[in-house]
């Protein structure tokens with residue numbers, strides 16, 4: 001399996017995970033270990049940066065995974081930029097997962113504000129990983145302002161609906177010059193596997209692992225699924241059966257007569 | 260609330276820089292040739308079953324292994340074309356502004372050493388040509404010149420404002436220019452630029468471009484990146500079938516198309532399939548493509564890219580062009596004159612760039628298209644859409 005490279009950083013695992021919704025810090029740690037993930041996203045608003053005893057941050061730092069702060073909770077570009085700067089200072093990383101959702105119910109990403117914030121953050125030296133709708137045009141524009149990857153959603157966040165945005169993901173994958181990481185909506189290992197088979201460079205999974213009856217085992221299932229999907233993609237998948245079509249008759253005669 | 264801001268691209272991000280000449284340098288011609296020679300029927304069947312094809316699938320479809328599947332390929336491409344473009348064919352006319360040329364190309368009648376009368380149309384002659392072409396009903400025009408510094412930006416800047424008001428779509432097939440020049444021409448109404456690489460094999464290219472600026476392979480190749488960066492609305496590619504192994508050349512062009520599409524996603528793309536035609540002082544083709552193989556190539560391009568515009572010139576015969584309407588083409592020229600001043604006056608054939616095969620009139624061709632159950636599209640663009648604010 002080829003490694004994934006984002007902004008000169010290499011990742012052996014193509015499964016990225018989140019830290020929310022776990023029953024305990026211990027369950028989270030076990031689960032992340034079983035997933036094999038090398039990049040873990042965490043919400044800045046959940047972190048207790050004043051107290052060194054933060055029970056999410058400490059174990060993650062001990063594990064040695066790459067931490068990706070996200071701006072979830074930000075409702076516009078300004079708030080997201082502010083959150084990113086706070087995170088850079090607190091966690092000593094210039095990587096940020098840019099999430100802007102003005103809507104607290106469905107947490108739908110705001111494409112306009114995301115593009116504005118991405119451009120500003122890149123100018124400030126951030127490696128920006130934007131979470132967006134599966135919008136091919138927006139993904140190209142984010143690439144143009146210098147995003148090192150794009151993170152289109154598979155379906156609404158937390159919905160477990162899988163790749164409902166598949167036709168649009170297909171276009172994004174076809175056109176992208178940067179890695180595409182499918183984020184949100186992945187409910188089952190088979191969804192993750194399908195995303196990788198389609199050519200996605202990685203997936204980000206949180207809820208499906210965190211709320212499983214056995215998070216650790218589910219994390220392992222996701223690890224295997226992502227590996228299987230990527231291996232299949234790299235091996236060249238056989239496509240569905242080819243059904244012969246028939247040319248219109250004048251054309252058939254014309255072609256029959258050609259030398 | 261944040262205030263409204265407008266995002267402009269200040270610099271190209273790293274992910275989208277890089278011209279195609281750098282990409283081509285890393286490709287090995289022999290390996291590209293093997294990529295079609297080694298294809299099996301299984302590869303062809305797999306490619307035929309896919310909805311989205313990669314360059315390797317395209318290589319399978321143009322390989323000799325695909326020959327038994329020609330009818331299936333054509334049928335599938337017929338269906339795709341109809342789905343994406345409907346029952347329509349756009350017609351355009353080429354307008355040769357000049358046959359002056361400071362290059363020596365082994366296959367072209369305009370080569371500088373050919374003793375033909377050279378003519379560059381002046382303002383009045385251009386007006387007469389425009390009027391004659393308008394009278395035939397055309398609304399899309401392709402400006403063509405030889406390649407010389409004498410017919411360059413200052414000339415184009417004079418002529419475009421005269422020509423553009425009469426047509427809703429203006430394309431050009433001229434020498435490669437700088438990006439700023441393409442931007443300037445776009446301001447003057449240019450919608451599309453066609454730059455045919457002739458062949459993607461550097462060695463062969465140099466054998467056929469003996470003198471003149473056209474010998475600069477990379478400058479020509481990277482013109483398409485410059486056109487894309489200038490955000491020209493439509494970009495045309497092509498190889499001159501016959502200079503090199505047509506299969507390998509087409510594979511290289513498929514790589515080129517994908518490279519451009521990933522970077523210049525605001526532009527549309529078109530391809531053309533010129534075959535070497537007899538001309539004054541011309542050469543014998545090295546790699547002859549038969550009619551059957553040309554049909555295979557056309558169908559393969561359509562399967563490779565459902566939205567690609569595909570253009571057919573009057574180099575092909577009336578019978579071929581009649582069926583081309585169903586094979587995947589979306590654009591055709593008609594009643595073309597390949598010499599400057601050809602529409603307005605009875606010009607001497609010695610001025611022609613190449614001989615055309617389809618001599619029928621525009622109305623005959625329109626009738627032929629109707630008889631195939633298709634509609635002729637004369638106007639396919641509105642200048643208001645490209646005006647810059």
Ligand code: SF4
Pocket residue numbers: 360361362363364367368369370371404405406473
């Ligand atoms: S192909 Fe173009 S550059 Fe070459 S001789 Fe003909 S007109 Fe001139």
